[in-house]
Amino acid sequence: MKAKKMISVMTGALLSAALIAGSASAASMENGVLRAGEGKGEGYKIALLQQHQTNAFQIAVSEAAEAAAEELGVELTLLSADQDAATQISQIEQCAIEGYDAILFEPVDPDALGDAAKAAADEGVIVINIISACTNWEDYGIAALSCGDNVTAGETEMKEVAELIGGKGNIAILTGPSGDSGGLQRLEGYENVLADYPDIKQVVEPADCQWDTASAQATVESWLSAYDLDAIVAENDGMAVGAGNAAGADSGIVITGVDGTPDGFEAIKDGRITGTVSQNGGEMAANGLNAAVILLNGEELESNTLITTNTWIDAENVADYE
Amino acid sequence: MKSKKGITALISEYFIFVIFIALIIVLTILKPSFITPRNLANILKQASINGILAFGMMFVIISGGFDMSVGSTVAFTGILAALLGQGQYPLILPLIVALAGGLAVGILNGTGIAIGNLPPFIMTLGTQTAVRGLALLISNGKPITGISEGYRAIAAGSLLGVPNLAWFLIVVIIVSTFVATKTVYGRRVYACGGNVQAAKVAGINTNFIKISTFAIAGFLAGLCGFLMTSRVTIGQPTAAESYELDAITACVVGGVSMSGGVGKPWGVVVGTLLITAIANGLDILGVSSHWQKIVKGLIIVLAVLMDVKGKGKKE
Numbered sequence: 001m002k003a004k005k006m007i008s009v010m011t012g013a014l015l016s017a018a019l020i021a022g023s024a025s026a027a028s029m030e031n032g033v034l035r036a037g038e039g040k041g042e043g044y045k046i047a048l049l050q051q052h053q054t055n056a057f058q059i060a061v062s063e064a065a066e067a068a069a070e071e072l073g074v075e076l077t078l079l080s081a082d083q084d085a086a087t088q089i090s091q092i093e094q095c096a097i098e099g100y101d102a103i104l105f106e107p108v109d110p111d112a113l114g115d116a117a118k119a120a121a122d123e124g125v126i127v128i129n130i131i132s133a134c135t136n137w138e139d140y141g142i143a144a145l146s147c148g149d150n151v152t153a154g155e156t157e158m159k160e161v162a163e164l165i166g167g168k169g170n171i172a173i174l175t176g177p178s179g180d181s182g183g184l185q186r187l188e189g190y191e192n193v194l195a196d197y198p199d200i201k202q203v204v205e206p207a208d209c210q211w212d213t214a215s216a217q218a219t220v221e222s223w224l225s226a227y228d229l230d231a232i233v234a235e236n237d238g239m240a241v242g243a244g245n246a247a248g249a250d251s252g253i254v255i256t257g258v259d260g261t262p263d264g265f266e267a268i269k270d271g272r273i274t275g276t277v278s279q280n281g282g283e284m285a286a287n288g289l290n291a292a293v294i295l296l297n298g299e300e301l302e303s304n305t306l307i308t309t310n311t312w313i314d315a316e317n318v319a320d321y322e
Numbered sequence: 323m324k325s326k327k328g329i330t331a332l333i334s335e336y337f338i339f340v341i342f343i344a345l346i347i348v349l350t351i352l353k354p355s356f357i358t359p360r361n362l363a364n365i366l367k368q369a370s371i372n373g374i375l376a377f378g379m380m381f382v383i384i385s386g387g388f389d390m391s392v393g394s395t396v397a398f399t400g401i402l403a404a405l406l407g408q409g410q411y412p413l414i415l416p417l418i419v420a421l422a423g424g425l426a427v428g429i430l431n432g433t434g435i436a437i438g439n440l441p442p443f444i445m446t447l448g449t450q451t452a453v454r455g456l457a458l459l460i461s462n463g464k465p466i467t468g469i470s471e472g473y474r475a476i477a478a479g480s481l482l483g484v485p486n487l488a489w490f491l492i493v494v495i496i497v498s499t500f501v502a503t504k505t506v507y508g509r510r511v512y513a514c515g516g517n518v519q520a521a522k523v524a525g526i527n528t529n530f531i532k533i534s535t536f537a538i539a540g541f542l543a544g545l546c547g548f549l550m551t552s553r554v555t556i557g558q559p560t561a562a563e564s565y566e567l568d569a570i571t572a573c574v575v576g577g578v579s580m581s582g583g584v585g586k587p588w589g590v591v592v593g594t595l596l597i598t599a600i601a602n603g604l605d606i607l608g609v610s611s612h613w614q615k616i617v618k619g620l621i622i623v624l625a626v627l628m629d630v631k632g633k634g635k636k637e
Contacts, residue, residue, distance in 0.1 A: 053458075054458050054463045054559060055465075056464045059462060059463045175611075178611060203608065205611070206610070213556065213558060214371075214550065214553065217554060218368045218602075221367065221368065222361070222368075223606065225358055225364055226353060226361070226606035227606075241556065245478075245554060262464065263465040263556045263558075265467075
């Protein structure tokens with residue numbers, strides 16, 4: 001609830017800033033936030049197509065999109081593809097037929113949605129890619145991309161870990177499903193940072209725990225009976241919580257995640273995990289929606305790639321994000 | 323001569339057990355920390371939820387059925403338990419509600435199959451999807467946080483050096499073994515899976531047997547939902563994905579025949595411990611996840627293949 005309030009306060013501030021700046025120049029982002037202005041989207045019908053609606057990250061996306069739509073005066077429809085690319089393609093086609101002014105979509109697959117997006121864009125619909133990028137998205141008539149940066153998120157997380165363990169020690173990594181593009185990008189971020197720390201050693205191969213708490217918990221229990229670990233770096237909060245359960249509260253092991261979901265916050269507060277990198281998924285949806293309204297009003301975006309910022313959340317500032 | 327023949331028969335009968343012991347020895351040689359008391363406690367903890375589900379599955383498979391819905395039922399009842407386990411009620415309430423929720427799904431499955439004549443695969447595939455939807459619906463897709471300290475302590479604690487979760491499994495093993503091998507009901511379950519027509523002719527109420535085995539599987543899935551939430555400290559609508567397959571694997575590796583009528587409870591215990599020990603052993607060896615999948619798949623197929631070959635020779 002607090003986060004919502006913060007967003008509206010921030011929006012207010014940015015709105016006045018935008019008014020002072022005047023509307024002649026192209027709309028640009030400030031601190032990873034893009035706003036078109038209150039009521040600017042009156043009369044527009046926009047659809048937002050999510051990958052799925054089954055975790056805290058996705059629910060934050062739905063809620064932020066609804067809040068942004070209300071502020072803009074946009075009539076918003078949320079649809080879920082339930083992780084199926086074929087479903088998402090039909091949804092894009094259907095929305096184009098039903099006369100939506102803009103379609104925001106989070107691709108189920110980076111390579112499967114391009115043609116459907118292009119077909120909709122060719123019919124004059126503003127198509128915006130959110131959260132994870134389609135391969136070569138600009139070639140498919142997609143007007144803008146609103147996302148976080150998974151590589152940077154991984155780098156932020158690993159930098160914090162490296163500092164917390166004093167630049168040397170034994171670590172282990174928990175990953176999402178092998179082959180998941182978001183997970184691979186986070187791993188790339190880890191590796192970028194680890195290149196600067198030769199004394200940090202991965203004592204086991206990264207374990208694929210499918211984003212799942214129970215699976216991560218079992219793996220880490222097993223590890224802890226065989227290895228001395230200084231840090232466990234997880235690609236999402238769910239797995240970090242599993243690692244935290246295995247290690248116990250205030251274990252002295254640095255345990256971190258990515259996402260900033262409620263289960264992660266709870267574990268940060270009771271000392272089972274050390275911290276998390278918030279990806280601000282809600283902001284990605286809100287920025288995308290605002291970008292759509294700006295383009296529908298015939299204005300321009302300073303850049304058609306909208307990147308939200310990452311935030312490191314630990315025991316000190318966790319209360320601000322709940 | 324006679325005693326020699328006896329030993330070969332004994333080995334082929336308990337072949338899966340021999341494989342299990344061999345695996346333990348190999349893993350201990352490769353990584354001595356495998357056999358430490360701490361790690362053995364881990365294996366028991368990690369085997370518990372799958373083991374309890376496997377015993378429910380055992381009754382269903384022996385009676386000639388098949389249950390694809392137990393993973394979803396674990397998630398659904400886990401959410402119910404998480405919502406009620408925030409410290410506002412005594413812990414017995416979330417436990418009872420989770421058990422009742424699981425039981426209801428089981429009875430629904432059994433009724434559809436016995437009375438509605440639906441193939442078990444189709445009926446339980448339907449409930450698998452619908453019950454997962456229900457879990458997502460009541461949790462609004464989010465993990466349920468805030469379960470009470472007392473509730474967490476159930477899975478985290480231990481008694482006499484054995485993790486609490488394992489005690490639940492031990493009780494389930496003892497009760498299930500007794501029911502399957504020492505009661506009239508148990509013999510009827512085997513009869514029903516062996517030959518339904520013959521069982522009917524013999525005057526067994528096969529519909530009741532079918533419904534009740536699915537009810538047992540659902541009930542035990544409800545227990546697992548309650549324990550799962552305690553173990554991971556959150557109620558997750560996406561939890562326990564494909565756990566039904568792990569339970570089926572444990573049964574099949576343990577010698578329960580997929581065509582019904584055949585299977586021994588101790589086999590299911592060994593099957594559960596075998597697949598848990600493989601996962602645990604590969605984790606502590608630090609084997610990469612890709613290889614783990616390959617090794618796990620191979621060991622399962624080889625274990626059953628050798629078991630089947632061994633028994634074939636005997637006959």
